[in-house]
Every structure is written in C-alpha cells, then in structure tokens.
Amino acid sequence: MIEVTAKLIKGPVYLAGEAVECYITFSNPQVSTHKRAQSNSDVFENLAWASVQIHCQCSTSSRVAYPSANSAYAAEEISTANTDTSFAPCRGERGHVVLSTKPKILFCDLRLSTGETKSYMYTEVLPSEAPPSYRGQAVKYSYKITIGTQRVNSLIKLLRVPLRVLVVSGFADASLCGDSEDLAPSNPFLEMQHKETPFDLAVQTLQNMTAKRSPNFYNVTNSGGKVARFCLFKQAYKLGEDIVGTFDFSDATVSCVQVLVILQSEEEIAPGCKRWAKQAPAVVSYNRFHEVCYSLKHTQLILPIPLHITPAFSTDLVMLKWRLHFEFVTSGGNEALPVPEADANGNVWQGPAALNIETMVWNLPIKICPTVPLQVSHGLQAQSKYRVTI
Missing domain, CATH: 2.60.40.640 (Immunoglobulin-like)
Structure with a gap:
C-alpha cells in the first residue's frame, strides 16, 4: 500500500500568470507490529511512473451551443480516449478541455521500503490568458491538478486537487512590458534592483484599478x-x-x-x-x-x-x-407624507396605515x-491538502 499526498504550498487560490507549487509525497506506511503474519524482511512497494498536469474543464448547459469544431484541444481529447493505457487527467469528467499544461513526469520505477517516503515539488505557471474559475448558470470552468500513477499491470490511479483561478483584466498587457529594463544599458556602479515578478505586477494592476x-x-x-x-x-x-x-x-x-x-x-x-x-x-x-x-x-x-x-x-x-x-x-x-413629531405626553407616533x-x-x-489569493483562501478556509491510497 502506498499513500499519495498532495499539498498546495500557497493555498488553493491563484492568479492567472502565477506559479502553482504543489508538494507531492509518496510513502509506504509502517505495518502494524501487532500482526503475527509478518516476515523479518522489509516489504517493498513499486510504482511504475507518476505524472502531473493542470487542466481546465468547461461544461455547458443546453442553453449554449459549444463550438466543438473550433476546439484547440479536440485532438488531445481524442488521443486520451483510451483511458486504460494512457494518462487521461479529464477521465470521468463532463465537458471540454479548454486549457491543459504539458505533463511532467515525477519519476519512473519508484521502489519504497516500509516506512520510506519520497517527496517531489511540482511547479507550473498558469497561463495569463487562462479563463477564471466560474460556476455559472450556463457555463462552468473548473481547474484541477491531476496526479496520475500506476503499478505494473494495474490500472492508473488519479488524485485530483482542485484549484481556483482568478484573472486580472489588463494584466497580460502589463506583463508584456516587464522586460523593458533588460534592454537598457547596464551600469556596474548601480546596485542591482529587485525585478518585479508577474505576481507583483498583477497586484499592482489591481491596486491601480480599484484605487x-x-x-x-x-x-x-x-x-x-x-x-x-x-x-x-x-x-x-x-x-x-x-x-x-x-x-x-x-x-x-x-x-x-x-x-x-x-x-x-x-x-x-x-x-x-x-x-x-x-x-x-x-x-x-x-x-x-x-x-x-x-x-x-x-x-x-x-x-x-x-x-x-x-x-x-x-x-x-x-x-x-x-x-x-x-x-x-x-x-x-x-403626495406629502406626514412628518413624525415629538409628543410632550410621551405618545408614540404611528405611521400611516x-x-x-x-x-x-x-x-x-x-x-x-480579484484580490490577493491568500485573502480568499483564509476567508473561505479552503482545503489545500488531499490524499489517495494505492
């Protein structure tokens, strides 16, 4: 038995263009010492591979005529139709894939002894043109980090970690000018200034829009x-x-x-x-x-x-x-309404019937x-840690 745990470092809420960091741990837990049927040798558990990918799923109601012919991810949906032998992060979900990052392989042929643990850091930058997370009346956009792993001659197991993505309008245009300082001639007598990250630019854009x-x-x-x-x-x-x-x-x-x-x-x-x-x-x-x-x-x-x-x-x-x-x-x-006046006798004024x-x-x-993602995570007390047993 192997336990797979995924924990989002900065919480489950992110801005488009921000880097998502997920700490993934594979562990072979200790077997209870009270069991008699236990040999003296260590028990090893093997996993053939593990891969991680972020995808955005769009589902629509009958009120929407989805332009499936123009979908840029139609070829990917067809290629992952055989879910028994391929890593399909959208397996079992309704709708269409509108955004999908490239899969990253964490390992191949992982062997864990009893009590051993292996951890990996998955980092991926959300595209600035990504749609936001949304649950509307006719259209829904949902994001997930999908971790797929498989034993030899076994079915693929998936661990899905939901994300909430916020989009700052105008941030994509501002980020295009972020490298303008690199074109200026360098001065060796000036101290190196801190270069603004895409997250800093997005927060500054928010401050300017809501001032x-x-x-x-x-x-x-x-x-x-x-x-x-x-x-x-x-x-x-x-x-x-x-x-x-x-x-x-x-x-x-x-x-x-x-x-x-x-x-x-x-x-x-x-x-x-x-x-x-x-x-x-x-x-x-x-x-x-x-x-x-x-x-x-x-x-x-x-x-x-x-x-x-x-x-x-x-x-x-x-x-x-x-x-x-x-x-x-x-x-x-x-029509002029009567104005309440104080009564010296202490009577309570009654409004018109x-x-x-x-x-x-x-x-x-x-x-x-949007606002700072950390504020949304703390305000809603959203879950950021998920686990599955293989």
Missing part, C-alpha cells in the same frame, strides 16, 4: 420629480471589499419610503454560442441592502462583496458583468476585480 478616485454623483428622478441624490465613492471594487455610498433626500420633490439595493451578476452568452437569438442574460442576486427611509434626510449604503463570487471576465463563450440593482419605493404622485406608492427600478453597472 479611490473622485466620487460619482447620480440624480435619481421619476416622472414626479427628484427622488434622491446617490453618491458612489468609486466604480471598481475587489473581492471582500464593501460597496459604500450615500443617499441624500434633502432636496427631493418626491418622498421616498424605502430603498433596496442588490448586488447582481449578469451572465451573457456570446452571440455565436446562443441557442436562440433572443436569449436573455441570466441574472443572479447576492447580498442586499434594505433601508426604510421614511422622513430621513440622509442615509448610507454598506454592501459587502462576497469572497466566493467570480469577478467580471469575458471569454469566447460567456461574459460576466456586475451591477447594483436599485428599487425605490416612493409615494404616489406628489396605507400609502399610495410606486416602485421605480434602476441598474448601475460596477466592476468587481
């Missing part, structure tokens, strides 16, 4: 006049941040009774992959903010962004966008970007 700039003001109106003035301090946010804004009802000509704000995603299938021409985007709601603003002059919006959602991205199959969905409940027409109301809807696009 707080000038606030944006929006006048919310309907047919009766001005409802509110909404202020949003920035348009781009990272995972785990709070969307902060303010509502100003002091100059409103239409009384607002309550306001509802919902964080929503829009999943739109590419025009060439739609089953029907008039196929509407799939809208999914997440966190929401609700405030009864009857007789209020000012109030604030605090809406947290979950860590498990997928930031905005676009591929040949699908486009994901984010928006704030507003629902303002206003008094019908220009019935109101003539109208509801208006407004959608404000925003941009959600």
